[in-house]
Amino acid sequence: MKKTLWSAVILVLFASMVLAACSKKANNTEPTPSASSSAPASSAPPSASASSDKPQFENTTLNVAAFDGGFGTVYWEEVVKKFETDYPGVKVNLETKKGDIFRDYVKTQFLSGNAPDFIATPFVETYAKDGQLLELNDVFDKEALGKTGPLKDLILDGFLDANMPLGDGKIYYAPTGFNVQGIWYNKTLFDGNGWTKPKTWDEFFAFAENAISANAALYTYQGAYPSYNEMVLWPMIASHAGPEALKKIFNYEEGAWSDPKVKEVLGIFYQIAQKGYLMKGTIALNHTQSQTEFLNGKALFIPNGTWFENEMKDVIPKEGFTFGFMAPPVFQGDQPYAVASNGYYLIPKNGKNPELAKEFLRYQFKDDNILLNVQKTGELAAVKGVVEMAKPYVSPAIYEALSVFDQGVKPVMTAWKATPPLSVNVSEAIFNPLNSVMNKKMTVDEWSASIEKSMATVRKEIAATESK
Missing domain, CATH: 3.40.190.10 (Periplasmic binding protein-like II)
Known part of the structure; x- marks a missing residue:
């Protein structure tokens, strides 16, 4: 990525x-x-x-x-x-x-x-x-x-x-x-129960009761590759903290991950963990394993892109499942975004x-x-x-x-500042700590601080190259 x-x-x-x-x-x-x-x-x-x-x-x-x-x-x-x-x-x-x-x-x-x-x-x-x-x-x-x-x-x-x-x-x-990347759900299940896909995070968390009735978890992701969650994270930051906050992140600016609104976004993942809404075993699964569990009804929502259906075509259930797509939910009153x-x-x-x-x-x-x-x-x-x-x-x-962009959703694209070879894998620095958050071993403040520390190294290495 x-x-x-x-x-x-x-x-x-x-x-x-x-x-x-x-x-x-x-x-x-x-x-x-x-x-x-x-x-x-x-x-x-x-x-x-x-x-x-x-x-x-x-x-x-x-x-x-x-x-x-x-x-x-x-x-x-x-x-x-x-x-x-x-x-x-x-x-x-x-x-x-x-x-x-x-x-x-x-x-x-x-x-x-x-x-x-x-x-x-x-x-x-x-x-x-x-x-x-x-x-x-x-x-x-x-x-x-x-x-x-x-x-x-x-x-x-x-x-x-x-x-x-x-x-x-x-x-x-x-x-x-x-x-287009975002969140996927089982449209057959939703239609059969009269459920409407959630547009806000309050509505999303309210789906926990529906998940219980379906004998499923609320959320899962590709545990071995937590960067799949960028399909939720970047739209949330653009929506809640604003495109300017996202630009600061993509330019490795100091304090970008300490922005209070960015930390509120990180808090969504923290809530999923603390409230027990993550599918058990998620962190140990690779992408196809977690996606198979989702297809088999073990979780209501999973992040992925428009290649999802083709990638999993051999294991899609013959009955009771239809792919449904939605942009990530927003905080009340915010503009929705989706990754393109x-x-x-x-x-x-x-x-x-x-x-x-x-x-x-x-x-x-x-x-x-x-x-x-x-x-x-x-x-x-x-x-x-x-x-x-x-x-x-x-x-x-x-x-x-x-x-989806016909429905009032705005697109967001990743646009990272070009860098020299780095000792830091930026994607891993951002998303690998998420598994610790989901294991309830890391707080939002610790996650934010961890990313800030890694980005400081990135800035130092960029400056060292530019000074030569």
Whole structure:
């Protein structure tokens, strides 16, 4: 999982972007085997079948590394075959791995000077700040494949700005799928009991009685990976403490976690723990285990993203369960928010075939490939009109989640200030103490102080690098 002063501006721009687009009607397990197409390689130039201005390439081998996460690998397996067909002579080598295994694999490839030509990942590390990525502005200035006008005009407003990690107007991350994150519940159970999803935290905690009647806990999360709770935490902070408070957090500012309203937000998790509302055993479970328990009715609410349904498709109960989505509840009178995010397409500077990688990036935004991804995984590209394009191919729950910004909910995006390599894992520093809170071994003040201490180290290391 998973930037400077401009992040606050992007938050506002992105909010208006999503509302406008929708109104138009729009980190972790074992590795998987490598997947690659078997199309023969040759020195023949690409045909003109995919684009009238298709370039020719001296090197026709493309090495692609793609993260195997909640959406799986089926899209990548299909799209590389299509690319080889549309560009005769091109051979694509596809490497996919899961979770931190993928993250470590990519890091190793960078360090060895053998980076893939093209990477699809949720992890961006410090690659841009370290000068290891190609600038991508030229790709988005170029005409979109199959359309007239530059590719940048197709992208949801604000997404390219949000992928300029150095704040210098240069795009180093291209946005992948647009997803929404929040809280999920069993719509069948709720409808059958006449329950209305809670909009405030008072209403949420009142659901404890409903949980008892359903022989379930009120809340669970992916215990081994407590950072899933960022899907609740960031919207709560934006809602209760305000976007400016969130900007201070993303810029590692001193005192950001001591803000009284931020501590009130942390107190929601403390209440869940102290009142016994967390599903027993949660902390010992990984993401699929806790999600399976939720699907089996052991808890009423769980945080996750719009990949949830696809990720768990093999264990969804055949009867009595339907996915329901809601934005995190708010304190009375506050504006609701939900996390909107994208993964990243990266092109390493020391890749062997950068021009072909750029063409492969442009290829991802063709209408037929956008639709292929929706059909195979339910993931939506960060392009205008994508929600309505996807409607016939996604479940009602996914459509409900993706349309949440039509319902008065505002989006929030993480926009961390770019840093040098740090001794502190920021996500772990924030969220790992949550398990101690849930075990009733840590108070809100202690949690806040722990984060402040870690962020002080971050600021010190940033200052040491900038002074050189």
